[in-house]
Amino acid sequence: MTASARLSEFVVKTALDDCPRSGLVQVRRAALDTLGVMLAGAREPAARIVREVARAEGATPVCTVVGTRLRTAPTWAALANGVAGHAHDFDDTSFALMGHPSVPLLATALACAEAEMADGRAVALAYVVGFEVSAALGAALNPGHYQRGWHATSTLGTLGCAAAAARGLSLDLAQTRHALGLAASLASGLKENFGSMTKPYHAGHAARNGVLAAALAREGFTASDSALDGPQGYVTAFGEAASLGAALDGLGQRWHLVETGVAVKPYPSCALTHSSIDALIDLRRRHALRPEQIAAIEVGVTRVTAGVLVYPAPATALERKFSMQFCAAAAVVDGRLDFASFEDGDVRDPAIRALMPKVTMVVDDTLSERLAEHAWSRVTVRLTDGRVLTTPPRGATGHPDRPLSVEALYQKFLACASTAIPNEEAAAIAEQLDHLEEIPDIRALTSRLAGDVE
Incomplete structure (x- = not known):
């Protein structure tokens, strides 16, 4: 047959x-x-x-x-x-x-x-x-x-x-x-x-x-x-x-x-950015992070993710949805990503513009390429005072293992x-x-x- x-x-x-x-x-x-x-x-x-x-x-x-x-x-x-x-x-x-x-x-x-x-x-x-x-x-x-x-x-x-x-x-x-x-x-x-x-x-x-x-x-x-x-x-x-x-x-x-x-x-951007957005919002909240404290952000990703998020210096709102640099910087500066984050035109917030060049995305071969985990990432934040903050790989909010609540979806x-x-x-x-x-x-x-x- x-x-x-x-x-x-x-x-x-x-x-x-x-x-x-x-x-x-x-x-x-x-x-x-x-x-x-x-x-x-x-x-x-x-x-x-x-x-x-x-x-x-x-x-x-x-x-x-x-x-x-x-x-x-x-x-x-x-x-x-x-x-x-x-x-x-x-x-x-x-x-x-x-x-x-x-x-x-x-x-x-x-x-x-x-x-x-x-x-x-x-x-x-x-x-x-x-x-x-x-x-x-x-x-x-x-x-x-x-x-x-x-x-x-x-x-x-x-x-x-x-x-x-x-x-x-x-x-x-x-x-x-x-x-x-x-x-x-x-x-x-x-x-x-x-x-x-x-x-x-x-x-x-x-x-x-x-x-x-x-x-x-x-x-x-x-x-x-x-x-x-x-x-x-x-x-x-x-x-x-x-x-x-x-x-x-x-x-x-x-x-x-x-x-x-x-x-x-939970965010109107490529799903491959969401694990790192979650991680950075979490670090921002737990450590009261401010953009000026950050020396560098490194996001470890799978090869699939690296091949999709190809706009380190996005020129349009649509490109920003596929930019790890923008999404990571906005997560730190604003503590959220929503419709307002992707209004067309240049990135207007000077704090986001200043932080984006400090964000690098690297392929982390220790991350799983399994279909259920290919969107996971590992985040490392280096602060100007020498501290290093890291997050373990995990699925983003809304992942089948971490579903949105009934109220959040509503x-x-x-x-x-x-x-x-x-x-x-x-x-x-x-x-x-x-x-x-x-x-x-x-x-x-x-x-x-x-x-x-x-």
């Missing part, structure tokens, strides 16, 4: 009740976090540009573009919501995927559910099968796939979104195989574009192409059954996957939603949502998402997601 056929069996035959209850809790948490960052991202330039093009296309007004009054075709809504959700780089991550699962998957699931006038269970199930497919592929192909330069949010996420859309549009086994095969040819996304608008585009790209692949397959469009694992197929082109068979065998037996989970971000959602909709609407959305599977018509949720962002 080909990989496409095995994946299709899982996508078509899985029921929501097959997923462990703890996995469904993760789905609801992911939906709350994801819709919050979509609302917050609606005002960002990348999201605005996509909406302008969607309006110019004049597509049929079927689906909600979150945070706005725009309604458009499912593919355009998936693209627009995907870009908005990733615009702040504040959305969750999966260490199996080595990327961002929930924004593209929720953008896909909501577009399909609105188009089909489906219920909340359909959204939850589409998310579950899409998450498991993308995480299984990630577990098989990573870290080599990611280290080759591919942005897994898009390259692996396109397959996950095609799986989600296939389930959301009620495709049969044959149609689902064709959708996955077509998605294999639509998958793309380069890490070289990190620090630009194209990075958040990748999340929308995955969602849009997942919906497109499923919609075409439903109408009879075909693809090769061996598009994934054939000699000139997806796996060969995107990396070696000796463990592909084991990863696919585990579908429906092990659940990545439960075993590897997602990391919810407060993050409110802070994000309030940028586009009234607080009372945000609170009502949170209440609905706490019972996502019980929503009889998803339009009862999406109607609340329409805001006044142009």
Whole structure:
């Protein structure tokens, strides 16, 4: 049986009740976090540009573009919501995927559910099968796939979104195989574009192409059954996957939603900066650190991290999200990183500008390169009085082993949502998402997601 056929069996035959209850809790948490960052991202330039093009296309007004009054075709809504959700780089991550699962998957699931006038269970199930497919592929192909330069949010996420859309549009086994095969040819996304608008585009790209692949397959469009694992197929082109068979065998037996989970971000920057941000905020608090006391900051990181955080002197807000020098300096000076830290233009705070050259990032070969630990870091701060402060390697706040509390996640959602909709609407959305599977018509949720962002 080909990989496409095995994946299709899982996508078509899985029921929501097959997923462990703890996995469904993760789905609801992911939906709350994801819709919050979509609302917050609606005002960002990348999201605005996509909406302008969607309006110019004049597509049929079927689906909600979150945070706005725009309604458009499912593919355009998936693209627009995907870009908005990733615009702040504040959305969750999966260490199996080595990327961002929930924004593209929720953008896909909501577009399909609105188009089909489906219920909340359909959204939850589409998310579950899409998450498991993308995480299984990630577990098989990573870290080599990611280290080759591919942005897994898009390259692996396109397959996950095609799986989600296939389930959301009620495709049969044959149609689902064709959708996955077509998605294999639509998958793309380069890490070289990190620090630009194209990075958040990748999340929308995955969602849009997942919906497109499923919609075409439903109408009879075909693809090769061996598009994934054939000699000139997806796996060969995107990396070696000796463990592909084991990863696919585990579908429906092990659940990545439960075993590897997602990391919810406390800071709107690349997840690979978060361990060091946590450490420096902690040192600042415990030792009452002031910037003028610091002679040097050394951050030991994995090779994966060193290859991603490539902007020691960032020139834009988007580049700052991938700058260890900026994030470390801001953590010491401000004791926080939030939306205000990434307003566009030059770094204005002279204290941050002065501290950034004192921050160095080095590869620490003692750190684990395991998927669950590749984002860890070790921080050493040398003070002008000769003292040396260090922190042990650890996962950041929000890591599956250190999850955000229910209250912290709720407060993050409110802070994000309030940028586009009234607080009372945000609170009502949170209440609905706490019972996502019980929503009889998803339009009862999406109607609340329409805001006044142009």
